Amino acid sequence: MGKKTTILYLLLSLFGLNQGFSQQKVVTGKVTSQEDNSPLIGVSVVIKGTNTGTTTTPNGTFRLNYLKGSTLVFSFIGYQTKEVPITSGSEINISLSPSINTLGEVQVVGSRNANRTKLDSPVPVDVVNIKQLQESAPQVTITQILQYVAPSFHSAESSGGDAASATNLAQLRGLSVDQVLVLVNGKRRHKSSNINFGGNGNGSTGYDLNALPTASIERIEVLRDGAAAQYGSDAIAGVINIVLKKNTDNLLVSTTGGVRYSGDGEFTRSSINYGFKTGENGGFVNLTAEFGTQGIAEPVGGGDNGLYTGPIYGGGAGVRDYDAIFTKEIDEAILAKRGLTRKYFNQRSGPNRQKDALTFFNAALPLSNGAEFYAFGGLSYRNSEFTAVRRLPGWGTRNNTFIYPDGFLPAIELGILDKSLAVGIRGKVRGWSVDFSNVYGGNSFTNRVTHSLNASLGLKTPKNFFAGAYGASQNTTSLDFSQYFDKVLHGLNIAFGAQYRVETYYVEKGEPNSYIKADTRTIYDIDTTYQGIPYLQEAGQTALNGTAAGSQIYPGFRPESETNVSRSIVSAYLDLETNITPSWTLSGALRVENFSDFGNVLTGKAATRYQFAPWLAIRGSVSSGFRAPDLAQFYYTAVSTSFLGGVGVDILTASNVSAAARALGIPSLTPEKSRGYTLGFTSKASRNIELSIDAYSIDIDDRIVQTGNFSSSAANLPADLKAAFAATGANQANFFYNAISSRTRGIDITSSYKAQIGNGNFTFIAAANFGKNEIRKINTPKGLEAFVDVIVSPTEKVRVESSIPQRKISLQGLYAIDRWNFLLRTVHFGDVNVATNFGGGNIFYQNFSPKWITDVSAGYKISPTIQVTAGINNVFNVLADYTDQLVAGRRIATPGGGQFVSTGGRAFVRLAATF
Template identity: 55%
Template sequence: MRKYLPILFILLSTAAFAQRTLTGTVTDAGSKLALPGVTVTIKHTKQGTITDAEGRFSLNLVKGETLVFSYLSFATQEVPVTKSDEYSVALLPSTHTLGEVQVVGSRNANRTKLDSPVPVDVIDLKPLLESAPQVSITQLLQYVSPSFHSVNGSNAGDAGSALNLSQLRGLGVDQLLVLVNGKRRHKSSNINWGGLGNGATGYDLNSIPTASIERVEVLRDGAAAQYGSDAIAGVINIVLSQSTDKLSLTSTASTRRRGDGTTTRTSANYGFALGKSGGYLNTTAEFATQAIGILPGRDDAGLYLGPIYGGGANTRNYDAIYTREIDEAILADRGLTRHNFNRRAGGSNKAKDALLFFNAAIPLKQNAELYTFGGISHRNSQFTAVYRLPGWTERNNAFLYPDGFLPNMDNIITDKSLAIGIKSKISNWDVDISNVYGKNDFGNVITNSLNASLGQRSPTTFDAGSYNASQNTGSLDISRYFEKALKGVNVAFGAQYRVETYQIIAGEEASYSKADLRTVYGLDTTAAGIVYNTKEGQIGLNGLSPGSQIHAGFRPENAVNVNRSILAGYADIEANITSKWLVSAALRLENFSSVGNVTTYKFASKYSITDWLGLRGSHNTGFRAPDLAQYYYTETSTSFQQGRAIDQVTASNQSAATRALGIPTLTPEKSKGYTLGFTTQPFRNFEFTADAYLVDVNNRVGNTGNFSATDVNLPVEVRSLFVQTGTTQAKFFYNSFSTRTKGLELTGSYRTPFRKGALTLLFGANFVNNQVTKVNTPQGLEAYRYIIFNDGEKARVTSHIPGRKMNLQGTFKIGKLTYMARAIYFGSVTTASAQNANFPQPDYFYQKLNPIWVVDASVAYSLTKSIQGVIGVNNAFNELGDYTDPKLSALNNPSVIGLQNGSAGIQPFIRITAKL
């Protein structure tokens, strides 16, 4: 990044002249009401903005002589730029108009979401940030986009609890591509366990401050041919704000029913004019806190019921020797209750976030612009798992923790990004040259813990090591719109070179060591009769758990520092064959230094039957190259099966144990996708779309089930892995299965004057079905069919995600008041929980969770023209969903599962916003 600092310094220091900024108000010519969400662009340029809740806009004039105003169900209006800097525009109704400016899914600068041949949602965040209970980008999208799914990271294990991963159309978190200002963004370096992304890396969208975002574009269609690897399910493009001369301050606070899990988020956004030709620098600072959240549900949810102090508490219940009465007497004598041993996993982490972001551009001459954007975020997130009870003699040391301990995993996450580029017009061709760098660092510090195998010599705080991933992407994009060819043809082509890195840094020795390992020696005799010693391997003597509890550190042999390069070229064409028929096609060739060549293509078309009805459809092929982390990551952690602690090792795909077992190296996932739908605008101010989709993905990467240390048929390399790590179960990365995803997406919107106010209604729904179509069992491992792809992994990709999701939202603005109410329906899901590692087929417990409705409501009041206050509530009726089945809860009281929406129950909030 250092080499870009001089350029950045020059860019930010160029504010030398006053700038011309065009402002104004857009209204409905009939009702005289302000129109929020109107697209305002400068003709023949890519500059544009959207009017705010008051119908006002602000736009920096870089070049051009005409303003274009477009809005759903209103006639597009062109207004010449005069000497005035203030414009008042009244739009007339029309049966067919353009919609919001769209970047994602098309390289045509004139394309909008309403005439797109594939489904695209354009979500203006500004009104949501004013009235919605949610404050993070993932939760905001969760409640407004029916095809988007994300739940609280606490449903994932260990480090994954610090992230809220995202899905589209029920596909994997790593089958989604994220762009910022149309440029590829880097992923998190963390491999997630449990939750939505078991064995997968995903995007940390919450490392981008919400106050820096102008809008979010969600392309709900495969787009690997246009944007490259990962875009199997679709693309999310985050468009950063370009506003200037406005200071926006927002602060939000919310808490849960029992006063726990309090969150705050405060942000400041300000834009500076740079120069006199339309340059800008928009900056955002954001700070957020999250307090510890206890398990949602009843006050005794998750309460431990089994033996606490009795020896062997991890392996038995109360019996004739150690009774509950004895246990309770010990608790009373120590002045403790069972609530002192409550677990917090499943609640929310204690966390602090600090984020800085910027977006800037400076015209270099009439037809060229230098731009840059990026930022840095820092997060401290503390995960606490299951209480290690004093009676768990193999995991606790009574001299260090006489009453047991609750181990903490502190994740220190730093995310950095910087993009620099130049846009220019050369001989009527738009040329964009850019370089984007991003890096994600993930540190792991274990506190309030111990390495039981070290006895009293064990530290209680451990540096368990760290890992990081980076991505540097250089791109050349060239496009041109031929207005006189057919009814308009846009041609685009370009090239991209990307370098990705992944690194694991070992932790301190105490975080991973197994202190009781001893070498086993044997005797042998030479041909001459001389007796000598032989090393027969190693064995653990005392059986005490090794490494730091909750998460063992990375061993030196786990440390890696690897990279790969990707070279790609693409061509993209969109042709309006007639005024009613649009056809588009894209072809991409991509070469990975690790997996070879991949070719993808896409065709799409839309036909307007009438001014108010259009048909559209597409076919695409896609791929996802396994992430470097999936090739090289390894870890040791503890899982709980029926309340019993089990130490597990995840082996690197490149390890000797993996090869010896017969699992091959990872290969790319490949997909085929189809969509067919229609868009309609049957009457003024109303829009409705319906799109059916089908996506086949072959050879998806996942985690195998658990191979057991008691299996004497496993290769010696796998048995040695068990001994070295002190674990009893092992799992591996593998292209283990293929899936078919079928679904239907519906969206609708309606806006109308109502009782001297403005009423906006939004509707969205997604109905999806995922099926496993094939299981890939390596040759020689046929007997392990139900371990290679177990029922838990099958449930994760087929039934852990609501098959039905619907959202209804109404906003009514009148005078100084804005009312918002919405209801979100999350359909039924089914969980599958491992009961053991039996061979050949482990036992699983299935639980079907009933559908739930979550209702949000808020009222906003404009105290002045610049200051607004909001009060409201998330989950107004305290809908929690189902509790764990008592058969599954084992030695704990049932607690809320929370897979559907991750809700912690009713959560009131208050917000103050100032625009100065």
């Protein structure tokens, strides 16, 4: 079929759909609560199998176009969903029943009482409606959707530099990426196997939310409170629970494409979601497939941003500027002769070039005696390419001009495989809800270096290298019991259970050419026997020249880096929640965990809520928490290249269990331990206004961070560390260590307002987070008192305290009328600080000022089943402040910081169809 024929066919199809739309009828009605017959505002009223729908007005009424034979689906949080066929007449009035503890009901995170909703929860919970944002928001991935709607959430896209730029990890309340726990359908999810280096969450492993297809998600619950006693390790800052779709009998197809104002950085995201029933008793299977692409981008801002201004072809260009021997005029003459301009030496900016393929499923099958088998899981693969600092032809130690006469831009192609599978059986046994499950998850990275070289190999060097691989897995078996006793006080919910978890981590070495330093030779000393006979003995190695070892951008894992380790964790918990009076709720939890590698951890939590009036309640909590060191933080060893003051420096990250760490006096890792406190209130002044304000304080002892760099030239280094320097060719080394104790304080504010304006429905959401992080104590190992500024470097101190916005405000308006829906949103990202290390103790500090980022979109239903949406992310093309020219060095400065995605304005178009 030719292109013109295809276009004509689509236009005729749309015309036919519009003809069908013109034959619609109108149904009206009212929705009330079965409890007191009061009208319910904001009830979702949707024509089954389509995206056509509306919500009820403040007096509970609705009005909707429909076609003959349609069925209406009424749904509302806290109430049972009801389906009503439109048989005759034009008016439908119904009452919704409150939700009960039905089999398979997904509970709001933070409470194991299935009757709990977000407003009457004793702890703060945000419920994010993903479906609505998928229709109207410019963002397409989970992390970026949450970045713009949840003020306590942060995930800034990295502009390259290490494998973390492919994952965009999640943070809550200004804490690290490994201090938040992620659940899927209430079950613990596995982490990424990658350690994040540089930027936010330095030295941490976190959760890669973008490994789940957005189209598979019904809603996301964000618990903004410590919950280690309820859910286990990592839940210091809070919990993110991803609830998967269960809908059946409709097919949703969506595709989104966009591009930056500058015409590059193009992205696409396409998905298909379909659910079908199994059996006659509520069984279902919901399937999702998603595919995305991301193009490369040039530096944002002016046309010369990022342009290299220093020496290019001259010898020693990496360490000195133009001089009397090699002038700028000589460089320009060489460029002209070779037909090049300085733009040839530009670096990339913005997200990695990337392709994603993701699949996921969610299923349940009723069994006999009211039991239910359930399963969910998925498989995703991401190919992500990032580049770092361009190696210039004049960099004699890192380039070979016989191979790359114009230098080269090395790249790493990451192959990221993520897989998960959860299976379980739940049902009732003598009044108790019993849930037995097993959840497996694994994540692996394969590193391939391309368009590079190993300078120490000379002309024998390959250009492409297998630099090794690493991965992690987690298998969790759980048995959970719960029961609600309505006659104890005013209701008592008891939950208890046990878990057995096994975690693994491995590192696979790269090919030899990716890590060797080929120009080293063995040194021999002359010694004598006790009889005075002279002999030669090895006295280490020395380099014959200064060329760099290993593949440029990412030296491969050495044989001594290989590891394959595991540990087991056994835990048990007790969770109680009771309504002492109709107005007073009290809850508490205890949890004990035993780790095979460091012993027991006991945590507890207590929370309460008191309802002063129908429109006002206060709530508060106190909790202890912990985070176990990740296996990667124990065992990871690798060499990376950083550029300090424009000069390449090879840095060894030595494992915590290495001989070098012990010799230096770095202790073995222990769990981080926290104490958290919250106090706030909730208000529902009317049926269409909600408000909550919660203050929090979180103290964390023995936080694990990556130390600063110990120099190979420092005096009195132990022999084991000197040997590590010699073997790897590294100039500096760092370690993981429980180096600091910190305090985080802040306030969360969330509010919403719903109203009918004209014939349309308007929703306004305002939310904010104001926080402050501070390091209260530095734990200096005995004997290393002189290295306190290395144990916690100035750059790490800034990362912990102020590298992400301490203030974030989100204002969002949604308006739906007839076939139209509109989004207008603006988000305030507070200022951040960045510290740049020039080496030799020279640190440069810079503050990046606050910014407002505004999004706008408009959607139109072409037919009852097809909607097109267009809009812009960052409509005013706001950029972060420019990095100081001192930091930019020999390149023209570009926007920096880490507050938000600083790639400028991006337009998008989305087409969605439901059948």
